[in-house]
Amino acid sequence: xxxxxxxxxxKCVGCSDCVVACQIENEVPIGFCRDWVTETVVxxxxxxxxxxxxxxxxxxxxxPCVRCCPTGASHIVEGGIxxxxxxxxxxCGACIESCPxxxxxxxxxxxxxxxTFCIHRVExxxxxxxxxxxxxxxxxxxxxDDPSSAISKIMKKRNYKVLAPEAGTQPNIxxxx
Ligand code: SF4
Ligand code: SF4
Ligand code: SF4
Numbered sequence: 723x724x725x726x727x728x729x730x731x732x733k734c735v736g737c738s739d740c741v742v743a744c745q746i747e748n749e750v751p752i753g754f755c756r757d758w759v760t761e762t763v764v765x766x767x768x769x770x771x772x773x774x775x776x777x778x779x780x781x782x783x784x785x786p787c788v789r790c791c792p793t794g795a796s797h798i799v800e801g802g803i804x805x806x807x808x809x810x811x812x813x814c815g816a817c818i819e820s821c822p823x824x825x826x827x828x829x830x831x832x833x834x835x836x837x838t839f840c841i842h843r844v845e846x847x848x849x850x851x852x853x854x855x856x857x858x859x860x861x862x863x864x865x866x867d868d869p870s871s872a873i874s875k876i877m878k879k880r881n882y883k884v885l886a887p888e889a890g891t892q893p894n895i896x897x898x899x
Pocket of ligand 1: 787
């Protein structure tokens with residue numbers, strides 16, 4: 723099993739419903755976020771376009787945050803989801819420094835926090851909160867090892883990219899382009 727998310731940059735309107743849903747679902751403290759929306763100009767003049775992306779931890783297959791964690795707090799569970807075990811985290815910040823995507827933050831309670839792929843919902847057969855509220859249905863979450871999953875099917879049909887491939891982290895968030 724390999725959980726992944728595909729996000730359609732042609733359908734995302736940048737409404738930030740995903741950000742609000744995540745903050746409520748995961749009780750993310752005010753002033754912090756597990757996901758965020760970026761706007762980037764892509765193309766070359768005069769064919770320029772604004773690409774809007776909902777971003778979060780990439781649940782990298784080759785995760786530097788897991789490798790550098792001195793206590794094992796940062797770890798990978800079945801399906802490739804990268805998690806932080808709060809009571810093992812000593813707040814050294816090594817994982818924050820190692821992440822090329824700036825996907826982690828210090829939680830005011832003293833540990834490092836980030837996107838969990840909403841594993842508590844996924845274990846119940848539900849989509850992550852951000853996916854479930856998207857008004858344009860531009861996010862697909864599922865098992866890339868299952869050829870019949872919606873995410874496998876959409877990725878067969880569309881071109882896609884990952885962010886910062888040069889970092890060698892093997893991200894599992896794919897942007898449909
Ligand atoms: Fe770790 Fe950052 Fe990759 Fe998430 S995006 S798995 S925090 S390196
Ligand atoms: Fe591990 Fe916590 Fe240090 Fe991050 S801050 S490397 S999760 S102990
Ligand atoms: Fe937040 Fe869950 Fe979406 Fe991750 S998968 S950004 S934790 S709502």
